Amino acid sequence: MACGILPFSLCVKWRTGCGQNWLLLVFFLYLNQMVGGHIRYTIPEEMKKGSLIGNVAQDLGLDLKRLRSGRARIVTGENIQYTELKTDKGTLVVNERIDREQLCGDVTPCSFSFEVILENPMELHQITVEITDINDHSPTFKRDKINFEISESANVDPDVGVNGLREYFLSDNDNFVLKQNSNADGNKYAEMVLQKPLDRETNPKLSLKLIAVDGGSPQRSGTVNIDIVVLDANDNAPVFNQSVYKATVMENSPKDTYVTTVNASDADYGSNSIVTYYFSDLNSGFSNMFTVDGKTGVILVTGSIDFEKEKKYEIRIEAKDQGGLIDSSKVIIEVSDINDNVPAVSVMSFTSPVSEDSPPGTTIGIINVKDLDSGDNGQVNFTDTVLDRESVSEYNITVVVTDAGMPPLSSKRTFHLKVSDVNDNAPVFPQGVYNAFITENNSPGVSVITLRARDPDENQNARISYILEDTNIGGSPVSGFVSVNAESGVVHAVRSFDYEQLKELIFVVKAQDGGSPPLSSNVTVKMIIQDQNDNPPQVLYPVQTGGSVVAEMVPRAADVGYLVTKVVAVDVDSGQNAWLSYKLQKATDRALFEVGLQNGEIRTIRQVNDKDAVKQRLTVIVEDNGQPSRSAAVIVNVAVADSFPEVLSEFTDFTHDKEYNDNLTFYLVLALAVVSFLFITCVVVIISVKIYRWRQSRTLFHSNLPVIPYYPPRYSDTLGTGTLQHVYNYEVCRTTDSRKSDCKFGRAGSQNVLIMDPSSTGTMQRIQSEKSILDEPDSPLEVSLLMLFILLFV
Numbered sequence: 068m069a070c071g072i073l074p075f076s077l078c079v080k081w082r083t084g085c086g087q088n089w090l091l092l093v094f095f096l097y098l099n100q101m102v103g104g105h106i107r108y109t110i111p112e113e114m115k116k117g118s119l120i121g122n123v124a125q126d127l128g129l130d131l132k133r134l135r136s137g138r139a140r141i142v143t144g145e146n147i148q149y150t151e152l153k154t155d156k157g158t159l160v161v162n163e164r165i166d167r168e169q170l171c172g173d174v175t176p177c178s179f180s181f182e183v184i185l186e187n188p189m190e191l192h193q194i195t196v197e198i199t200d201i202n203d204h205s206p207t208f209k210r211d212k213i214n215f216e217i218s219e220s221a222n223v224d225p226d227v228g229v230n231g232l233r234e235y236f237l238s239d240n241d242n243f244v245l246k247q248n249s250n251a252d253g254n255k256y257a258e259m260v261l262q263k264p265l266d267r268e269t270n271p272k273l274s275l276k277l278i279a280v281d282g283g284s285p286q287r288s289g290t291v292n293i294d295i296v297v298l299d300a301n302d303n304a305p306v307f308n309q310s311v312y313k314a315t316v317m318e319n320s321p322k323d324t325y326v327t328t329v330n331a332s333d334a335d336y337g338s339n340s341i342v343t344y345y346f347s348d349l350n351s352g353f354s355n356m357f358t359v360d361g362k363t364g365v366i367l368v369t370g371s372i373d374f375e376k377e378k379k380y381e382i383r384i385e386a387k388d389q390g391g392l393i394d395s396s397k398v399i400i401e402v403s404d405i406n407d408n409v410p411a412v413s414v415m416s417f418t419s420p421v422s423e424d425s426p427p428g429t430t431i432g433i434i435n436v437k438d439l440d441s442g443d444n445g446q447v448n449f450t451d452t453v454l455d456r457e458s459v460s461e462y463n464i465t466v467v468v469t470d471a472g473m474p475p476l477s478s479k480r481t482f483h484l485k486v487s488d489v490n491d492n493a494p495v496f497p498q499g500v501y502n503a504f505i506t507e508n509n510s511p512g513v514s515v516i517t518l519r520a521r522d523p524d525e526n527q528n529a530r531i532s533y534i535l536e537d538t539n540i541g542g543s544p545v546s547g548f549v550s551v552n553a554e555s556g557v558v559h560a561v562r563s564f565d566y567e568q569l570k571e572l573i574f575v576v577k578a579q580d581g582g583s584p585p586l587s588s589n590v591t592v593k594m595i596i597q598d599q600n601d602n603p604p605q606v607l608y609p610v611q612t613g614g615s616v617v618a619e620m621v622p623r624a625a626d627v628g629y630l631v632t633k634v635v636a637v638d639v640d641s642g643q644n645a646w647l648s649y650k651l652q653k654a655t656d657r658a659l660f661e662v663g664l665q666n667g668e669i670r671t672i673r674q675v676n677d678k679d680a681v682k683q684r685l686t687v688i689v690e691d692n693g694q695p696s697r698s699a700a701v702i703v704n705v706a707v708a709d710s711f712p713e714v715l716s717e718f719t720d721f722t723h724d725k726e727y728n729d730n731l732t733f734y735l736v737l738a739l740a741v742v743s744f745l746f747i748t749c750v751v752v753i754i755s756v757k758i759y760r761w762r763q764s765r766t767l768f769h770s771n772l773p774v775i776p777y778y779p780p781r782y783s784d785t786l787g788t789g790t791l792q793h794v795y796n797y798e799v800c801r802t803t804d805s806r807k808s809d810c811k812f813g814r815a816g817s818q819n820v821l822i823m824d825p826s827s828t829g830t831m832q833r834i835q836s837e838k839s840i841l842d843e844p845d846s847p848l849e850v851s852l853l854m855l856f857i858l859l860f861v
């Protein structure tokens with residue numbers, strides 16, 4: 068198992084089967100806890116497609132609903148999937164033809180493994196299927212036809228005849244005997260008969276002596292040397308110097324790479340000792356991979372050597388001489404693995420997004436890593452990193468699989484993982500305490516400060532609301548002083564503040580997110596009210612009274628710098644707004660007194676003499692240092708005298724004058740108010756009367772009632788004759804249509820008379836003066852009001 072520092076861990080399982088190494092990787096959060104089981108089935112090879120292997124659901128204790136809801140599936144990591152899972156029945160059936168010899172070759176037992184994966188929750192079950200052999204192959208000869216070459220070996224029986232000879236004698240040897248015979252004519256001859264086969268390899272040449280003895284007397288003999296050269300016969304087969312040859316070759320070796328040399332010797336001579344080498348397994352396919360030099364016995368690589376396909380080759384090799392005699396040996400060639408296969412990564416299951424608060428053991432995904440190399444070349448390692456949504460909300464996770472070969476090979480697979488947010492972070496203010504400043508006499512509703520909190524969560528979990536915590540300030544709720552905008556966090560002043568009454572305000576604001584349950588944090592806001600120069604200085608001394616006059620006495624013998632009095636004033640503002648300065652604005656004699664700028668002390672600046680007036684009136688201005696500055700004035704009465712009675716007589720008159728002036732001012736103001744009121748009243752009455760008369764005339768003119776004739780003032784009745792005082796001209800016009808009437812105005816003097824024909828239907832007479840009612844002479848009331856208005860105005 069290999070685990071790193073990942074936000075998820077990789078559980079690595081190493082399995083070996085049928086000459087292949089493969090890995091199963093499972094992504095976990097911090098901890099590996101997953102349900103799993105292992106079952107094993109045994110089936111014969113060459114089963115038909117769809118044949119039942121086993122009931123997986125029953126053997127694993129799972130119901131069919133769980134198989135369907137968990138999306139049960141098989142993951143093999145192989146190109147060929149020999150089995151199929153029927154989730155509707157929970158059975159495992161054959162999906163592809165299974166040939167044990169093709170799958171495993173000579174390896175026994177033969178099996179293959181795979182995993183069944185279920186999700187929600189994640190389950191991983193291993194299944195192993197063992198394949199047994201059936202008799203599906205007939206015996207075969209290595210060669211279709213075998214030719215034996217047998218050399219001819221004749222029996223040797225050489226005869227030698229010697230006429231006249233009586234008897235023959237042959238020297239002693241192991242191979243020949245002498246046989247004496249007589250011809251028909253009586254002559255004797257001897258025959259050398261080979262009684263034991265000759266072996267050229269043991270004794271290639273023989274030397275014998277033949278002695279002939281006649282029948283004479285004395286008896287004579289003759290000797291002859293017989294040299295026999297043994298000719299070679301192919302009676303020895305080639306012999307290998309090793310019964311088994313072993314060699315090693317690297318996979319992917321280039322063509323004509325030397326493997327090994329075989330050697331066989333033949334004891335025969337000449338052409339019978341020439342040996343030829345060849346592979347006897349002509350149909351094994353090895354001839355495409357290797358070749359052997361027929362004369363030298365050198366074996367070379369001719370094909371592509373792949374360790375992953377064949378790890379060892381066993382080859383039968385034969386040596387044959389010219390006579391057809393042969394010998395055989397075995398050559399075992401082991402293939403050395405090199406790191407020529409990159410680990411292959413396949414995804415079995417991967418879930419995205421994953422909640423950041425997933426408990427330990429939650430499966431994120433399962434990947435399969437397979438490396439066809441062996442040993443260190445097939446061992447893989449993994450690198451990982453730590454997961455945190457608040458740091459990074461999305462991850463491109465690259466799984467790098469590296470084997471331990473030299474040089475190492477690696478492959479990688481990138482996964483895009485989204486981390487869904489949970490409300491695990493409370494809003495945080497950048498500061499623990501905020502200081503806000505506001506100038507007194509502010510307008511209600513003015514913005515004081517903006518509070519900002521940060522929540523590293525997202526969406527609704529990061530939506531922050533700002534709430535003013537309930538507290539009391541001086542017995543009043545804090546909401547009566549400030550308010551907080553729930554969305555923006557802007558703090559507003561609810562009312563106008565007075566620095567002289569409240570200098571600072573401390574309250575707490577809570578930031579709460581929109582998660583469920585919501586999380587919150589608090590911050591303290593200290594609102595400091597800044598002073599404004601809104602208060603003028605207040606003079607404490609000398610005290611200003613309404614009915615009496617306070618005077619300071621200065622003796623006539625006072626020297627220069629004599630302290631007359633000191634003006635004492637205070638300012639309820641603070642800071643430079645409360646810094647006071649004193650100035651002498653007016654004085655009866657400015658050359659006699661001065662006021663200290665900082666302390667307000669009034670001192671003489673020259674010697675007092677007899678010519679100086681007894682009553683001295685000083686106006687002192689007290690001014691603060693605000694922007695703009697505010698000031699107050701105080702009147703200081705000074706008496707230049709040596710005795711109190713003199714002072715009293717002078718200041719008594721001064722008091723009466725002051726009272727007279729005060730009364731006169733009051734009466735003038737009162738008179739002005741009364742005149743203004745009467746003026747406005749007259750204007751309103753005149754306008755009202757005018758409007759009223761105008762409205763009355765308009766109503767009369769537009770009415771359909773008979774008009775009461777208006778007689779001019781110069782009208783008079785003379786003796787009841789109905790004549791007029793002056794001459795008037797009348798013009799009367801009548802229309803032909805009884806429904807219409809026409810009229811004309813006749814003028815006489817300054818008046819018009821309108822006469823309409825009364826005989827016409829719907830007509831009437833209307834006599835109206837040329838002057839309108841509004842143009843008539845004003846009534847006595849109007850004249851009186853107008854005159855009063857002019858009088859008041861003047």
